[in-house]
Amino acid sequence: MPKISDEKRAARRAQILNAAWTCFQKEGLHATTMDDIIKASGLSAGAVYSYFPGKSDLILAAVTTSLTDLTALVLPLFSVSPPLSETELLRQITANVARFSMREGFDLRRIALLGWSEAQRDDKLRATMNGFYQAFRARLVQAAEEWKKRTPDGASVSEEDVAKTLLALILGFVVQSAIMGDVEPENLESGLDGLARLRG
Amino acid sequence: MPKISDEKRAARRAQILNAAWTCFQKEGLHATTMDDIIKASGLSAGAVYSYFPGKSDLILAAVTTSLTDLTALVLPLFSVSPPLSETELLRQITANVARFSMREGFDLRRIALLGWSEAQRDDKLRATMNGFYQAFRARLVQAAEEWKKRTPDGASVSEEDVAKTLLALILGFVVQSAIMGDVEPENLESGLDGLARLRG
Amino acid sequence: MPKISDEKRAARRAQILNAAWTCFQKEGLHATTMDDIIKASGLSAGAVYSYFPGKSDLILAAVTTSLTDLTALVLPLFSVSPPLSETELLRQITANVARFSMREGFDLRRIALLGWSEAQRDDKLRATMNGFYQAFRARLVQAAEEWKKRTPDGASVSEEDVAKTLLALILGFVVQSAIMGDVEPENLESGLDGLARLRG
Amino acid sequence: MPKISDEKRAARRAQILNAAWTCFQKEGLHATTMDDIIKASGLSAGAVYSYFPGKSDLILAAVTTSLTDLTALVLPLFSVSPPLSETELLRQITANVARFSMREGFDLRRIALLGWSEAQRDDKLRATMNGFYQAFRARLVQAAEEWKKRTPDGASVSEEDVAKTLLALILGFVVQSAIMGDVEPENLESGLDGLARLRG
């Protein structure tokens, strides 16, 4: 098969995935019907099914894609030089999540909530998400190790726990802003600072 | 059958809600059919529908109940004397959430994830959840005010932001432990401490 | 059993029938649920079922009642002295039907259409209605005989056919005014006159 | 399955409509279940629903079709040359209705009664039927104008009222023959004649 065909295949896949994403976000995972996606994609039912064996695969692919896109957005933040401080990293990550959420009608936060819910039922999806979050947290652990090295008297700090705490803050930011809608990256930065000062 | 007593009505309602909760948790909100709930409740379809007008009401009631139960569990923590410190409050809240999650096979965290997802589609549910979280965060603001008073040099701390940050930590704990399953209340306590020390 | 009890029974029956009539008219025969009637009657389900074995009996009774009421309204017209002319009788009958239709929200024409439709399915109802219409047409035949006697040269007139024609006019008036709503008794009188003149 | 031809689509539609008509007539409009129609049509539920969005549309289409078929049967009678007399037109119309009623097991009169009843509840259906009868009556008015022109001394005749009277006779014929079953076109012709003679 010539190369064009492969490109076309990839384009078609992206086209379907895009349609699925839009629908999922607007209607939720279960309220979206295959027909919605088929219509939105502009292809035929048979065509869609030739790219994805079933609805659950489409869901998995959509969530995976959004996770991958997010990774591409966030990973560079770990490699800037000089490395970002904890406060700065948290602010940038949450800011990126918030910014990504506004893009072209795709709200990453909604997709995240939908995905978490679906992961309760779908083993494959849960495994995929788990893997992604593990990898992400591993990067946070690495970053924490860096900060630790630079901190005199930081030997007793658990980089694992710091990573878990940062991840909790990020995920909690996603939920809180999706449900309540009145949280900005700066709030966490200020709150974290306040919390430290209140503890003395 | 003559008029049923109020207690019996309430008991029946609870019986149905209990069945629904069990099913929702096992299967997810949409994958659970009314028939599942009907069978699990041990009642007839008509009986279930005489207590709840439809499936969405059952979902709303199930989520509301779990939210109410959680409130009952967590609210007392704000009233202990002497008041808990921020670290202690966070640890106790997350510990209660984790403990509640293990109770009688009901996992509050799963219900929470399912509810958040459903709230994207169901306006009534979203309003209910929003109200609950607003009230909860207001209590956190109050607590932060207390801490602020006791902190010399704490005047510039934003209690709003502290509350948002604590809520983010709690919600993030729920997500992280539901999806990844390897987070304990102590991790957040230690991580928050480490974070403060790394910041200098 | 004392007399009071019987009276009470009759009153209850009427109360139920009244409720049924109102519902049937507003919603149609099938769209009306037993619960609608029960609620409208102010009695309990059991009470209603102790007076009428089932919904079809209620329908039969409601139609029969309306037919009976109509009879009471129309029959006297055949006994007035001196007897009414054909034109006058037709006008008075249709006028009574129209007037009855306006009474207290009960529209006899609607009940008639509903009853005819139901009679297609319900043998008992069909038999009842058939009997009523036969009796009514027999009265028309009698009236036609009278007119015939008074008409010189009327020997060859078929009183049966005159009666069928008058009945067709009355029933057609009911349908036309129920569906189209722009027919008055006078129209038929004038139309019949015109028809005669056009025939030469 | 590739795109189906227009003829095939129309044939399928007719097939379903035919099944619906048969069922409606046998069982009545509401007693007929979608499953009855689906079974009778030989198609699947999904197929039927892809041609008709719901039961009420099927009812509307069935009634509309029967009305259209009837129009095709009756309209030519208004265009014969030389024009039919009032008596003749009435006889031919009723005769056609009666004949149509016998065709292939479809009884137009029953459909008419069912439709009138349903029109009480269904606005769309009522509007459709009203439109049809208005058009039909307009043709009767036209015919009456013709008769009027040919009648010396006919100037004062109201063609509107003549049309309303003729329509009442036709509709009344339908009801009377459907419910009582002992009326023939000739009866009306003779009765109308007798009525004129009795009036002097």
Place this chain on the structure above:
DNA sequence: GATGAATGAGTCTTCATTCAT
């Protein structure tokens, strides 16, 4: 390969009727 019509098991919900209290 692509199409989209067709499938049919499955969903939520209703409602005439019963019968325990």
Place this chain on the structure above:
DNA sequence: AATGAATGAAGACTCATTCAT
């Protein structure tokens, strides 16, 4: 005798998936 909660068999309609053309 009266009540009204409970029953459960239908009913209308949906939708992921297939496969004839």
